[in-house]
Amino acid sequence: MILRMSSLFLRTLREDPADAEVPSHKLLVRAGYIRRTAPGIYTWLPLGLRVLRNVEKIVREEMDAIGAQELVFPALLPREPYEATNRWTEYGPNLFRLKDRKGADMLLGPTHEEMFTLVVKDLYSSYKDLPLSIYQIQNKYRDEARPRAGVLRGREFVMKDSYSFDIDDAGLENSYELHRKAYIRIFDRLGFDYVIVKAMSGAMGGSRSEEFLAIAKNGEDTFVRSPGGYAANVEAVVVPQAEQVDAAAVPAAEVVDTPDTPTIDTLVDALNAKHARTDGREWTAADTLKNVLVTLVHPDGSREPLAIGIPGDRAIDEKRLGAQVEPAEVVAFEDADFAKHPTLAKGYIGPGVLGKENTSGIRYLLDPRIAEGSAWVTGADKSGFHVVDLVYGRDFTADGTIQAAEVRDGDPAPDGSGALATARGIEMGHIFQLGRKYAEALDLKVLDQNGKLVTVTMGSYGVGVTRAVAAIAEGNHDELGLIWPREIAPADVHLVATGKDAAVFEKAAELAGELESRGLTVLYDDREKVSPGVKFKDAELLGVPTIAIVGKGLAEGTIELKDRRTGTREDVPVADIVDQLVAAVRA
Amino acid sequence: MILRMSSLFLRTLREDPADAEVPSHKLLVRAGYIRRTAPGIYTWLPLGLRVLRNVEKIVREEMDAIGAQELVFPALLPREPYEATNRWTEYGPNLFRLKDRKGADMLLGPTHEEMFTLVVKDLYSSYKDLPLSIYQIQNKYRDEARPRAGVLRGREFVMKDSYSFDIDDAGLENSYELHRKAYIRIFDRLGFDYVIVKAMSGAMGGSRSEEFLAIAKNGEDTFVRSPGGYAANVEAVVVPQAEQVDAAAVPAAEVVDTPDTPTIDTLVDALNAKHARTDGREWTAADTLKNVLVTLVHPDGSREPLAIGIPGDRAIDEKRLGAQVEPAEVVAFEDADFAKHPTLAKGYIGPGVLGKENTSGIRYLLDPRIAEGSAWVTGADKSGFHVVDLVYGRDFTADGTIQAAEVRDGDPAPDGSGALATARGIEMGHIFQLGRKYAEALDLKVLDQNGKLVTVTMGSYGVGVTRAVAAIAEGNHDELGLIWPREIAPADVHLVATGKDAAVFEKAAELAGELESRGLTVLYDDREKVSPGVKFKDAELLGVPTIAIVGKGLAEGTIELKDRRTGTREDVPVADIVDQLVAAVRA
Incomplete structure (x- = not known):
């Protein structure tokens, strides 16, 4: 085939588009591969479409190679299946919803778990029909709050999503491994420098879950790696519960007068100035217990306050917290919220009202680094006062732990494999043992060898196809322009x-x-x-x-x-x- | 490639689906090619997807062969361009509309005239860039009032739509001819028994327009052919205005007492019984002028009464009438409407109140078969009375003509090429000289050779891709099942x-x-x-x-x-x- 530039529908631009921040977005627009139609919604011009089709071809070949079978669902879907799994509600504002001319509720599919489950229920009935892997390469829709970086995070995008169906856990493990190997071949062929990391399974209710991240400094995902081979998306890092320590030598808790110390820095300075430690060491932020209040907004619109206690030298990581409370969204705890909880002394909140008598009525969760028996400086629930030597377990309790504090370079890997280093990446693939959540919600059962109805177990596997084009561009360019890997080039x-x-x-x-x-x-x-x-x-x-x-x-x-x-x-x-x-x- | 039926995701059915009426729908479902997801919305199972891709491949090859370039627009589109052309309103309930999380109006593209026009405006600026033909093969959305026959008329469907852009009419003619030839090759390869018919250009504002109809007894379109080669969609048949006749010998109009004759049949019987013609011939329905009232509902919701006068031996053809009044919809003229127009005598409506003094205020259009000078029996605008020898031009006038009466087997072809025969078909392709309507609405101009800005002229060319699968099945089956043409077979x-x-x-x-x-x-x-x-x-x-x-x-x-x-x-x-x-x- 010859593409003649004299007639090719292409105009290259010398200037970066005004709305572009990352190189892939700038270059894909400047080189005439894509063109913005609406926020997060793009047109694929002839050269861009060739690149997109090349990516699709690689994905398709590798899916076919593991015996997965291609089909294609509609993008416009009825509400009922998504109601059955509660995703109609849980997806919140990320779901594009609409009504047809008869007033029936419909949606634009964000992913198709429900439809895949139902089509298998529709056609299959026996263990003899399994295992089965089916997939589609198709337009997906998510009404992102912040579409960004061109086709890296769009609102209409192409995804390959596949699902495996097995009679038992061993079968699922096998299907998962097949997909994992196919994904390795896909991302090798796409020319990515990538890492496979542990991922959250969280609200989806499954067990094993890994992400394929293209390493990219403009990536939205942060991951950690250790020299010993641990690798996880930062949301998936599970900090182990610190072991109990002996609090016998800790004196009784004492309330100290610390006027004008609503922040950790001012508190530490005030303590070192007026309340020196008995052991001669200086107070540091790590000695303090910071209690952070947030509001959870549940998919049904209800609001719930939540208090989180973390060491004062760490911040809350919004993504880690968000992943823990999904499908709820986290919003700020406002003055109006404080007004509803008069026992909370803003800037001086302590476990007094949260964790022991819990006069606040607010759920209180602690960072797992806070060991039973450890002593802390924390708010005394009275403006201008803190309490010293407050011992977890002796002087206060909590409702549980939460993985919400930031993970930092140098933190120990949870599996003891060395110090963690953080880096950024773009989520290109996600493989996931869904288990029986969807099959149960939609009643997908087959007869087993003994003629007994058993619930099928499922895996879910996605590749971002349009995103891959951007991610490849992100990893393959210089100051002059794009440099496509050969198999992807237009x-x-x-x-x-x-x-x-x-x-x-x-x-x-x-x-x-x-x-x-x-x-x-x-x-x-x-x-x-x-x-x-x-x-x-x-x-x-x-x-x-x-x-x-x-x-x-x-x-x-x-x-x-x-x-x-x-x-x-x-x-x-x-x-x-x-x-x-x-x-x-x-x- | 080997598709093993032991593991193929396929279940054939022995029973026809309950909602299926036409053979293609029954067989495509029974053979496991498609599966219904919602009304007019289908899933393509593995074998069906293979067939669909084969059709796409043929269409793509023939479009590429004429130098058309493939790109792909989003299906989810912003309102503004469709507002500029008024299609946001004109499409009425056929358009799927939705709001995004920020409240912006969006739509699912029914066709992409606006987007194609805008992308050319975006990239091109000179006559040197033209001619250009660009196309996409992509999901389209129309919220049909009556989705039917499986994928023959769906609400989500795949269409190839292309557009040509030329600097002048001669260029458009050439681009049109290129597409026409490509379509002939496409429909030949798809194995259709098809006919190319004149089509309506109507509201779209263009000039030359033809449809490719697959001949099929279950088709929704009626077309006519003459032995001399005339072929037209029945909506596009233009009956010529009957030539003036001499009314000198016609006596003065006379009101006759015709009690209980609200229908043409009762009227003809009463006339023959009580008011014999002077020339000895019997009265027939063809001697009567029937005045039919309808209500037009415009896209903005406003309602307008319309009166149509046609020879009493013909009926109104709803499709022909609908095509004439687009984008308005035709609904019945109800008793409540009569109440608003007290001069109308239901069952005895005549040109007295409609066509001369027009005391009704209602627009009155005549079938072109009604010649100036011809005499008619028609309503006397008084219950129980008709008027005989009412001469068009002498005794009454009208506001114009309308092509709304049925076309029948044996009618003369408008071009004099013999008697028409009617048959049914499925619209598979439509080629259309759009002209400058969209370019004007969206201000697509380029510089001509003299450095002057001129409006570009466009052609629009569509192929129903999912529909083609059904239409091929409709034309290629027997009582046992499907019989695919070789190039289409899975x-x-x-x-x-x-x-x-x-x-x-x-x-x-x-x-x-x-x-x-x-x-x-x-x-x-x-x-x-x-x-x-x-x-x-x-x-x-x-x-x-x-x-x-x-x-x-x-x-x-x-x-x-x-x-x-x-x-x-x-x-x-x-x-x-x-x-x-x-x-x-x-x-």
Whole structure:
């Protein structure tokens, strides 16, 4: 196939789009691959669509290779199945809802767990029909609060979602492993530098869950790794409960006068100035217990206050907290909320009203680093006062623990495999043992070998297809433009004819034809009256991995080959050029 | 590729689905190609998806062959462009509308004229950029009042829509011709028995417009053909205005007493009984002028009465009338409406109050068959009375003509090419010279050769892709099941292993592998414990054109080949089978 730039529906831009912040977004728009239609909603222009189809092809081939079967569900779906699993409500404002002309509630599918479960229930009835893996590559819809970074987080996007159906846990484990291996092949072929991390299973009710993250400094996900091989999405890090310590030597708790110390810093300074420790050490933020109040908004709209106690030297990580309380959303605890809880002394809140007598009526959860028997400085529930030597277990209690405090570089890995280092990534894939949650909600049962009805166990596996295009661009560019991995590129060769010499254009056209006949896709810059400089700039921007330039060298019988990634140039005799290009592409 | 029926996600059904009326719907569901998800919304199961992709591939190849370039727009679109063209309103209840989380109005694209126009405006600015043809193959949404016949008329469906952009009318004519030829190739390859008919351009504001109709007795469209080559969708038939006749010999109009004659039949009987014609001929319905009242509901909700005068021997054709008054909808003229117009004598309405003094205030349009100078019996605007010898032009006038009366077998073709015959078809494609309507509404201008801004002229070209699957099935089946054209079939060969002999299954598996290595797709019925009878029934139902049966004959060294369409059977030596199958498929 030959794509002639003289007629290709393409305009490259020299300026970054005003709304773009990350390189992939800037470059995909500038190079004419995508075009914004509405916030988080994009049009795929011809070259972009070629790239998208290349990604789809890789995903499809690897899914087919593990025996998964492709089908396609509608994007416009009836409410009832999502009502049965409560997701109609739980999805909150992220779900696009609409009514049809008869007033029936419908939605645009955010994921299709319900539909996959129902189609298997519809067609299958016996253990003999299992295992089964089915998938689709299809438009998904999520009304993101903050669509961002072009197609990296859009509101309409293409996803491959597959589901496995097994009669028992061993079967699920096997289906999961098959998908895991397929995903490794997919992300290898897509050219990602990626990491497989433990992920939250949380509200979805399943067990084993891993994410494939493309390592990217502009990624939205933070993950941690240890030298010993631990790797987890930061939401999934489970800090172990600190072991009990002996509180026998801790004196009785004492209320101290600490005027004007509503923050940890002011508190630590005041303590060191006026209430020196008996052991001679200085007070630090790590000695303090900070009690943070938030409001949970449940999907039904109800609001619940929540108090979280964490060491004063750490902050709440909103994503970790969010993952713990899903599907509730976390919003700030406002002055109006304080007004409803008069026992709370803002800036001086302590376990007095939260954790022991709990006169506040608010649920109180502690960071697992807070050991039973450990002593803390914390609020005395009276403005201007704190309490010292307040011992967890002796002087106060809590309603449980929560994984909500930030995880930091240097924290110990939960499995003892060394110090954690944090990094950022883009979630490209998620594999997940759903278990029986959906099968139970929608009553998917089959007969087992003994003729008994048993609930099927399911796995769920997703790949962000449109997102992959952005993530590949994020990991494959330089200051001049995009640099596509060969299997993803919109063309095999970018052939540039320069100058005004008719012989050059004739030779280039002949070459394009020969390459096409050898099965290559050629992006042929046949534009007249466009300067070589502009053509070279476009070639760098568009990012086809191999650039062939027919120009001045032709008089000496050579064509210049340029490797877009390495920048190396080579003059190749005209007689050898086709073979050499075919070899480069097939390599 | 080998599709093994032992693990294929497929269940064939022996019973027709309860909601299915037409053969294609029944068979596509029974054969496990599609499955209903909601009214007019379907899931494509693995074999169905293969068929759908085959149709898409043909459409794509032929669009690419005329230099059209593929891109893809979102399905979820912002309101503003559709507001600019007034389609947000005009589409009425057929448009799926929704609001996003910020309250912005959005829609699910029914067609993408606006988006195509805007993307060209966005990227192009000069006559040098034209001509351009761009297309997409993508999900469309229309909230049909009566979704029917499975995927023949769905609410979510796949359509190929393309648009051409030209600097002048000659360019548009050329782009139109290119698409027309591509469509002929597409519908030839899809195996349709089709007809190209003149179509309405109507409200869309364009000029030349043709439809490709698959001839099908269950089709929703009625078309007419003449021996001389005239062919038109019945909505597009333009009956010429009857020529003026001489009314000199017609006596003065006379009101006659015709009690209890509110219908044409009772009127004709009463006239023949009590008011014999002077020329001795009997009165017939064709002598009467019937005045029909309807109410138009405009997109803004306003209601307008309309009176239509047609010869009494014809009925109003709702589709022809609907096409004339688009985007208004036609509803019945109710008693309440009569109450608002007291001069109307129900059952005896005449041009007295409608067409001359027009005391009713109602717009009055006549069928073009009503010639100036012709005399009619019609209502006298007084209950129980009619008027005879009322001459159009002499005794009454009207506000214009309307093409709303039925067209019948035997009517003369408008171009004089003989008598019309009516038949039914399924609209598979529509090509349409849009002209400048959208370009004007959205201000798409480019610089011409003289540096002057000119409005671009556009063509619009659609193919119903999901509908094509149903229409092909509608035209390719028998009482046993589907019979796919080869290029559309989900597999090249349906290979059936029968009996319990291990040697049979071994040979069949070997054969499947050999066929796969030759590039064929094999649907291999490798199911154990399924009787030959069930396997043969399934093969007939599924409709792969070539069936190969490995069974009893294997002992004698033969395999049975069956042609699904002709039913011919042949025993082929094992040694020849692969070559013979490959030859049959490649033929």
